[in-house]
Amino acid sequence: MFLLLLLTACMLPPSTAAPTPSAPAALTSSAKSILKNISDWIITETSLPTNNLTNTADHLKTSIFINANLARTLLASSQIFQNDHYLEVGLQWCDELVRLQHNQPTHDGRPVGGWWDTGYSDLFIADTGTAVTCLALCYDLAPPSTKDDISNRRDKYMSAMLNFAEFVVNGTDTTPRCDFSPGCDYDGGGNNTETTATWLVGDGSLGDGYYMKKLNLPSYTIATATTGGAFFAEMFALTGRKDFQEMSSGAVTWLLDKVQQNGTIPYYIYPPTTVPHEYQCTSYSAEAIIDVDLRHLLPSISPINMTSSKAMIEYLLKNQQESGELVDPSKASIGEQQRSPRAVSLLQWWHEKTGDPKALEGIEKYVHFLTTKTAFDPSKYGINSYALVTGFVGLAMADIVLPWSTFSRGMKN
Numbered sequence: 001m002f003l004l005l006l007l008t009a010c011m012l013p014p015s016t017a018a019p020t021p022s023a024p025a026a027l028t029s030s031a032k033s034i035l036k037n038i039s040d041w042i043i044t045e046t047s048l049p050t051n052n053l054t055n056t057a058d059h060l061k062t063s064i065f066i067n068a069n070l071a072r073t074l075l076a077s078s079q080i081f082q083n084d085h086y087l088e089v090g091l092q093w094c095d096e097l098v099r100l101q102h103n104q105p106t107h108d109g110r111p112v113g114g115w116w117d118t119g120y121s122d123l124f125i126a127d128t129g130t131a132v133t134c135l136a137l138c139y140d141l142a143p144p145s146t147k148d149d150i151s152n153r154r155d156k157y158m159s160a161m162l163n164f165a166e167f168v169v170n171g172t173d174t175t176p177r178c179d180f181s182p183g184c185d186y187d188g189g190g191n192n193t194e195t196t197a198t199w200l201v202g203d204g205s206l207g208d209g210y211y212m213k214k215l216n217l218p219s220y221t222i223a224t225a226t227t228g229g230a231f232f233a234e235m236f237a238l239t240g241r242k243d244f245q246e247m248s249s250g251a252v253t254w255l256l257d258k259v260q261q262n263g264t265i266p267y268y269i270y271p272p273t274t275v276p277h278e279y280q281c282t283s284y285s286a287e288a289i290i291d292v293d294l295r296h297l298l299p300s301i302s303p304i305n306m307t308s309s310k311a312m313i314e315y316l317l318k319n320q321q322e323s324g325e326l327v328d329p330s331k332a333s334i335g336e337q338q339r340s341p342r343a344v345s346l347l348q349w350w351h352e353k354t355g356d357p358k359a360l361e362g363i364e365k366y367v368h369f370l371t372t373k374t375a376f377d378p379s380k381y382g383i384n385s386y387a388l389v390t391g392f393v394g395l396a397m398a399d400i401v402l403p404w405s406t407f408s409r410g411m412k413n
Contacts, residue, residue: 021355023348023363023400030367031400032080034383038394039077039086041384042070049092051100056387057378063119064100065127067093068134069391075137076398076405087141091153094138097131098160107171107197114163115172115209117180123209125168125199126284129226132164133287133407136234140408158238165235165244168206168227171196176210188213204228204250208269218270221258221277222284224251229288237295237410245297252292255285259308263315276336279327282312283342283392290349291407313350316343317362324369329380338382338389341366344396352403363400370397 023031047054048070052062060066071093078087097116106113118127139157175194178184187194187210194215199207205219206228228251236244258265265285267277289309292298320326326340344366351359369375370383370393378385383393395406 021351021360023360027364027367028401030371031397034367034370035073035077035394035397035401036081038384038390038397039074039081039083041390042074042394043085043089045384046070046387048074048089049096051093051096053387057382057385058387060119063127063387064097064116065118065124065130066387066391068097068131069395070387072134072137072406073391073394073398075134075141076395076402078141079405080398080402091138091142094135094142094157095153097135098156101160101163102176103163104176105173106166107173107195109173110166110170112163113167113170113172114160115167115176116164117178117184119180121178121180121184121186121213122211123176123178123186124211124223125206125209125227126220126222127226128164128209129223129228129231130287132161133226133230133234133291135161136231136238136408137406139238140410161231161235161238165232168199169243169247171198185213186210199223200247204247204252204254205268206251211269212271216270219254219268220270221255221265221268221281224254225281225284225288229255229285230291233288233291233295233297234408234410236297237408245295248288248292248295249297252285252288252298255288256308259311261311263311263313263318265312275333278315279332279336279340279343282316282346283339285312286342286346286349290345290404293349294404294407295410309350312346313356313359316347317358320362320365323372323374324365324367325374325381326366338386339392341389341392341396345399348396348400348403367397367400 042048045055048067051067053060071090074086074090101114101116103112103114105111115123116128118124135157139154142153145152172195175187178186196215201219206223207217208220208223209216229248232244232248236248255265264278265281267281321328326343327337329337344363347359347362350356374380376383382389384390398406
């Protein structure tokens with residue numbers, strides 16, 4: 001773990017901060033073309049509003065986190081291309097997500113805590129965090145309801161998000177009943193006794209729901225990033241609640257404090273695994289770091305650990321392939337490869353903060369890679385074949401074209 005070195009020179013107040021470096025026109029144009037291609041593929045080739053993975057090569061056939069990234073891509077694209085159809089399809093997925101939520105009392109007797117079947121036989125707070133971060137963007141972009149509109153999408157979205165927050169913070173009084181597939185059971189003993197008062201660990205990190213048919217309470221890196229960092233930052237932006245502010249700031253402080261000397265964040269999970277997850281931890285942590293920083297939470301709570309952030313950037317640039325791909329496809333797992341694209345957004349964030357030309361070069365190399373046949377080859381990378389990688393690429397491209405359009409506006413500058 002790095003010795004904390006808290007430098008604030010790059011985190012000046014908005015009134016005195018240096019102008020944000022902008023992306024070159026050629027880079028933006030390429031990213032926009034890729035984004036349009038992806039957005040049209042989502043519309044024409046998938047059945048996003050059903051939450052099923054249709055006409056994709058992914059082994060999963062339904063997934064709230066994979067589809068969330070597709071929906072978020074469409075929502076951002078609706079702003080970029082001024083396309084109401086993109087917006088409506090993205091909102092329709094959020095409508096389905098709300099419909100799929102399960103609700104039950106919390107451990108301390110609050111009437112409603114909300115959770116989701118993720119698309120497989122685990123209740124992952126980590127993957128759910130990705131889904132509800134998209135739900136926050138749906139809330140932000142949904143047109144205001146009229147007095148005659150009984151559906152009132154925004155109210156339903158907010159209610160679902162608040163219910164999930166209650167579930168995470170205040171636990172559940174009974175083990176959730178898995179109805180995802182026949183024989184699915186979150187409690188391996190079948191006794192409905194696996195309950196908890198909270199998934200907050202107390203040091204800023206989060207546990208991860210029910211995993212391998214057992215309650216999973218120890219710190220989990222991805223849950224801390226997606227729910228602890230990104231989702232709670234979104235909720236603070238939308239509600240102004242201090243508890244959401246503190247939880248999101250605490251989560252990112254925990255993540256940055258765990259950065260190793262080589263620039264990676266360990267994959268904390270129980271039971272432990274030896275399978276590499278370096279890029280996944282970086283990609284998901286990028287979501288948290290960016291979202292929390294957009295709300296100016298880190299400077300006011302604990303200034304960004306610039307040493308840790310710089311180490312993460314150096315790791316990405318050092319390991320970027322000559323082709324521009326972030327990971328070595330001959331060594332990395334499919335999971336690492338397909339989740340790595342969001343790390344490009346960390347390069348973008350770093351370039352905005354510091355003006356580092358090497359970060360910009362890394363982004364340009366990656367976008368150039370995306371214009372090659374290899375990027376669309378399902379046996380190589382799989383854009384517009386695998387929904388998983390396509391969603392992460394879509395998010396990264398949207399934020400290059402219109403910075404941070406994949407996050408709710410909330411309390412942005």
